[in-house]
Amino acid sequence: MTTAKEKQPKVSADYNGYDYEEYWREHDRAYEDEADRMAIRKLLPKKMDNFVDIGGGYGRLANEYLKRAKKVTIFDYSKTELAQAKEKYGDKINTKAGDIYQLPFKDNEFDGMMMVRVTHHLKDLEAAMREFYRVLAPGGTFVIEVANKRTLPKMFRYWFKKSDINPFDEKPSNQKDTNMINYHPKYVEKMFDKIGFKIDKVLSVSNFRSTTLKKVFGAKTLIKLEQSAQENLAGVRFAPSIYYRLKK
Template sequence: MSDIPQICDYEGSNYRTDFWEGHGRDYEDQVERSVLRRWLPPKGKRVLEIGAGFGRLTNEFKGFQQVVVLDYSFSQLQYAREHYGDAGFVYVAADAYNLPFQVGVFDAATMIRVIHHFANVPLVLQGIRRTLAPRAMFILEYANKRNLKAMLRYALRQQDWNPYTLDPVEFVKLNFDFHPQYIEQALNQNGFHTQKRVPVSYLRLGLLKKTLPTSVLVALDSVLQKTGLLYSPSIFTLNQTDNSGTDQTALDDIFACPKTGAPLVRVGNLMVNEQAGVRYEIRDGIYIFKDLD
């Protein structure tokens, strides 16, 4: 456990009201949804939304029989649960580096606006791959270091770091931008085949957002997405797992101890494996695999 990297902890944060609501980000929100709507299948069995936060995008997964809404922050999940309820949704407070699931139980997963908080990308991708069935879908969004603004600032010598090198740049503690090639390699080396990559949010500029209606920005963005030119601040990737592993998407008991891998069963408000001597709490309808006060 000691070599698990640090977590960017949103516990108790006002992410929803400090960043989204009333902050002029309808354009970003809508273009992200438009990619999900295009790529997500109309129906599926079980999807894992990793780093779901307060559930901004969770209503996009309603085609799945079960949506597992995972975040490290218990308070973000409390808000999501109040909003969506329990029918078809399962809420899990856990660390994405240490996922509390059996192998191959999901036929899809997404990670949007989350991987930029991860210092060890291969480690988190490896864990996600484990939980996915063969030929499952994984939609990953990441912050692109080789974006137009960074390229311009670098050319004008207003920025020290080089947007063209493959190494991630940590511009603020636990906030990383990644080179498209770095992410593609990391995906590939951890059992994913990248099928599509689209540039998103090219028009994320205060002046444009003030002057043009959101619908126009969204329409322009969809044209820019088709260019495939990966110089935007955000990039969406559509990936499929390889053929290896076991398909356990029919399992009802999906949980496993994140430390030992022992399968867990529910006993009252606990998830337990008596033989392995492990137990985890379910509080306020949220499965908890982290230490809470």
């Protein structure tokens, strides 16, 4: 019999039994991977006591925080992902399974938190943000990547009537084909403020995420361009990933 405690959370994306590592390994994603890492290096504090990677999966980005934190936890709903993470990093990490909407952590437990490539799975980002605020210690840092609905390609698709999703409308959009949710920067920034987070720094990330650009210029060139674009384009917030460093 399943007890209330063991009840499976309602997740919009179930990565149990899915080889997410293969998605990164087998596909041409060196540029996107490096763009994420570049942003994380710029945003995460150099030293942290207790850090958690929320929806951290198999620990793709663990090398970016292992050296900076005394204690590291990878938190995820998927036991498949967490087992892969444990296999890779062993005693260097703790793993914890559970649902973002009911984090199994104490109030003010972490001084460092990160969540990358997860917002597009969250139907109730505000409820999740309240949980993140609860477990972050006062003065702590939360680096969050937000899937942006107001990108240039989405604007063109809308103007040329290829999509009926209006990227200028602040309400979150649900992409019917992929079931992924994208957020307008203004919508999330108002939400951060309402909850009590202070925005400390913003970066525009994966600015050149395009199969055509990758074919024409190659990942190496795009990575070089990405370095300065992350800071320089932060103001316009047109990239598919917007990174925020939030403080409590």
